[in-house]
Amino acid sequence: MRGRLEMQRPHLDERQWRIAMGAEADSWGHGGIAAVARATGAARNTIKRGMEEAAGPSLAPAGRVRAPGGGRKKLEEADPDIVGALDGLVEPESRGDPMTPLRWTTKSTRKLALELTGMGHPVSHAVVAEILKSIGYSLQGTRKRHEGRGHPDRDAQFRHISATAAAFLAAGDPVISVDTKKKELVGPFHQGGREWRRKGEPVEVNAYDFPYLADGKAIPYGVYDLADNSAWVSVGVTSDTAQFAVATIARWWDEMGREKYPDARRLMITADCGGSNGNTVWLWKRELARLAARTGLEITVCHFPPATSKWNKIEHRLFSYISVNWRGRPLTTYETVVSLIASTATTTGLVVRCALDPADYPTGIKLSKKEQEEIPFERDGFHGEWNYKFSSHRPDIE
Numbered sequence: 001m002r003g004r005l006e007m008q009r010p011h012l013d014e015r016q017w018r019i020a021m022g023a024e025a026d027s028w029g030h031g032g033i034a035a036v037a038r039a040t041g042a043a044r045n046t047i048k049r050g051m052e053e054a055a056g057p058s059l060a061p062a063g064r065v066r067a068p069g070g071g072r073k074k075l076e077e078a079d080p081d082i083v084g085a086l087d088g089l090v091e092p093e094s095r096g097d098p099m100t101p102l103r104w105t106t107k108s109t110r111k112l113a114l115e116l117t118g119m120g121h122p123v124s125h126a127v128v129a130e131i132l133k134s135i136g137y138s139l140q141g142t143r144k145r146h147e148g149r150g151h152p153d154r155d156a157q158f159r160h161i162s163a164t165a166a167a168f169l170a171a172g173d174p175v176i177s178v179d180t181k182k183k184e185l186v187g188p189f190h191q192g193g194r195e196w197r198r199k200g201e202p203v204e205v206n207a208y209d210f211p212y213l214a215d216g217k218a219i220p221y222g223v224y225d226l227a228d229n230s231a232w233v234s235v236g237v238t239s240d241t242a243q244f245a246v247a248t249i250a251r252w253w254d255e256m257g258r259e260k261y262p263d264a265r266r267l268m269i270t271a272d273c274g275g276s277n278g279n280t281v282w283l284w285k286r287e288l289a290r291l292a293a294r295t296g297l298e299i300t301v302c303h304f305p306p307a308t309s310k311w312n313k314i315e316h317r318l319f320s321y322i323s324v325n326w327r328g329r330p331l332t333t334y335e336t337v338v339s340l341i342a343s344t345a346t347t348t349g350l351v352v353r354c355a356l357d358p359a360d361y362p363t364g365i366k367l368s369k370k371e372q373e374e375i376p377f378e379r380d381g382f383h384g385e386w387n388y389k390f391s392s393h394r395p396d397i398e
Helices: 002-011 014-028 030-042 042-055 082-091 111-120 124-133 154-170 242-260 282-295 313-325 336-344 369-373
Strands: 175-180 185-186 215-227 230-236 266-271 300-305 351-357 387-390
Touching: 002 014, 002 030, 002 266, 014 215, 030 230, 082 111, 082 124, 082 185, 082 369, 111 124, 111 282, 154 175, 154 300, 175 242, 175 313, 185 336, 215 242, 215 313, 215 336, 230 242, 230 313, 230 336, 242 266, 266 282, 266 313, 282 300, 282 369, 336 351
Parallel strands: 175 266, 230 351, 266 300
Antiparallel strands: 175 215, 185 215, 215 230, 300 387
């Protein structure tokens, strides 16, 4: 009997094991319960219950091993206060407890479990994760959304830019979006992203991104043509200055714009409020005045309001695709930078041309009050600090 029951035991659940022992005891007749108890070590009451279950209908619904309500209780049921305690640790501000010990530390499940245990709620980190999911929490990162203090006329300026651009495009005149992309170190440095390579053969780069290890820095300044879905990028090697910015716009006009818009007499530029093409940079205005005089174009400039640079078309129609195109590739030389930018393309037909600009653009150039007053430009009646134009009929300025 002992051998027969031991052979069955690994293949039976609790209820089936009770029934097997009960059936065996019943087959022995008088003294069967005692004999099965000696052979298996099971309690006599358990064997009696097995006999009853074997003789009568099942006490549990189909598919269940235990009767309803059987088994270990969930921790939330055994300790109802643990959910509120955990919720207060994860979101202390909304629970009126900003001084919780976890206010300024990483809220990992292990730290939460340790803190809860110290509060009298012993729990494992795995159970903490289950409870968090059950009450609506999930692992999340931060989301870039706040753009800083908004200007009261922000929306009005957006409408002004849109209306002005629509008028230029309807007349067949070019509208360009300009900006500087993030500076990059030139050399064997880590570049975010991944690309396909043979297993175990990653490109080896420097362990540290120290500037003194670089062969230089690449400064991509871009000009994106809204109507043509094309762009020009100059890669500077010295500094991101207003002279460099306008020189890039001039090069776009000479290399691409003049051919695409042979009858154009006007040019509209949209730009951020900061950087080398900022609305308060007087050198930017002087260089644009010179460009207007040289090209014969009336140049209208509209700046996006402060803290809205991400709305500039060049950001998501050009720069984002450049970043995708060179992901996972170290920018080892200037030729690599130029080639990767020039090969950027999209399924919507984006065409990019790029060239190195080795010229030296010194920083720290400041115009005197007299030089500022001599710049021939006209401010718009609506936010003249953001909207202004340069006439092509003015003489060139020194």
